[in-house]
Amino acid sequence: MPLYRDEAVVLRTHKLGEADRIITLLTRQHGLVRAVAKGVRRTTSRWGSRLEPFTHVDLQLAEGRSLDTITQAETLTPFPSRLGHDYDRYTAGTVMLETAERLVTEEKQPSVQQFLLLVGGLRAMGGGEHPAGQVLDSYLLRSLAVAGYAPSFDHCARCGDPGPHRWFSPASGGVLCGDCRVPGSAGPAAETLSLLGALLAGDWPAVHAADPRHLREASGLVAAYLAWHLERGLRSWEYVER
Template identity: 80%
Template structure:
């Protein structure tokens, strides 16, 4: 079988047989890949711990018909070890992994930007310098944008009129002016809309100066926007403190 190497983040694992696992990966060059890791559940396995969720790894894989096979694994960044002792960061990180898996729908199709966003988001989450909710919200908005669902926070999503605007609707793609407002639109504060734009742009000075109420309201709107475009909620989101 032909071999190839790639950099990856482990998204999910599940058992296969008595000693194997199927590993779901987001790779840098090959997009989402499902591969078998032989014997990693045995206590004698030397590299089973390298294939746990959150781990950033360098892999060698063998092409297969339905599933590839992992033949080598070297840890690049053990994100799980850095977040495992912090419940908020760990649960927020699980949402990032599930989101990446849901947004990259085609197997073996390049998704380099999504991969780089996930690695950067996990690195920021593990560093502990920024609030876990804000790191998560920024990652969600950016990953949705890369997937083609970029929200609009500075102009009306319907007519393009420059803001600020006081209405927000997930199905319409962002903020709306009074003329374009549709039933069911939320009415966030001006500070919340400012935070949303800063999260999307990565303007951490603005995010850091925001009031807690604006941050909480922004998180709720990000969750609503994500759920709308994924068409159903994430199971991991239920455990995140919002």
């Protein structure tokens, strides 16, 4: 069987047989990959702990007909140890993993930007410099933008008229002018829309200076925007305290 190497983030695992696991990976060069890790559930396994969710690993894999097989695994960044002792960061991180898997829909297709974004997001989540909710909202907006769903927070998403505008519609792709407003549009504060732009751009000084009520409103809009474009909710959302 042909062998190949790649670096990856472990997104999730599930049991296979008595001692094996199927590992779902977001790789740098091969996109979404599902592979078998043989014997990793045995207590004698030397590298089972390297294939836990959140772990950033360097892998060697053997190509298979339906599933590849992991033959080597070396830890590059132990994100589980950085997130596992903080409930807010751990649960926010699980949303990031599930979002990455949902947005990268085609297996074995390169998705370098999504991979780098996820690694950077997990590094920021584990670093502790920014609150978990802010890192999560920034990651979600950026990952949606990379997937082709970039929201507009200044120009009208329908007619392109420069803002500022008052209305926001996830279904329409962002802010709307008065003429393009659709039923059900939200009317967030101007400061909230500016904050959303800062989260998308990674303008952390502006994010840290934001009022808590605008942060809460922005989080609600991010969640609504994500739910619309994913078309169904994330299972991990229910564990996140917002």
